Amino acid sequence: GQQVMQIPQYQHVQEGEDFTTYCNSSTTLSNIQWYKQRPGGHPVFLIQLVKSGEVKKQKRLTFQFGEAKKNSSLHITATQTTDVGTYFCAGHPWGNNRLAFGKGNQVVVIP
């Protein structure tokens, strides 16, 4: 069953504003990965977090892995039209070598 949950499932964001998308797991994860899928495209790897409490930044994107390694977040500042797409988190539950994807957060940017 679904082990990784993402909220919200849809977001409409005004260009220039900030937004956050969340990823929660019922079990402890060995790591978390984030992917972005543009409309009509395929998922592209963004980043991987491994350590408890880890924070990584990529320009306007900030990724965080929770202390308990059960949740993660992606925060985007000063949203641009190029940020449109679906953001997926994917985690590896401990003892399981299969990646469990969330259902994604579809982001629409309003110019």
Next chain:
Amino acid sequence: DGGITQSPKYLFRKEGQNVTLSCEQNLNHDAMYWYRQDPGQGLRLIYYSQIVNDFQKGDIAEGYSVSREKKESFPLTVTSAQKNPTAFYLCASSALGGVDYEQYFGPGTRLTVT
């Protein structure tokens, strides 16, 4: 893109026919995966292979079959037993099948069965 090719991009079939989707990678990756994507459902794992001549069922393997005769190739057959085959199919690969490796996705094949 990313050294993984899937063909064709769009595929149309009549109900009751088997169809095989191609996936080839030149990344020298050991692990390969097939996912199915439906609107609002995220990515669901169909089959995966960590080494040549070996593969395992994913979460929704019923009605599908795969083979891994070569490291570079991991074709997926959608059989007539698959009750709702219309979907977007994505192939992916990673360096190894372990937990620390990012997956590289192909451009996908959109299958429509009528």
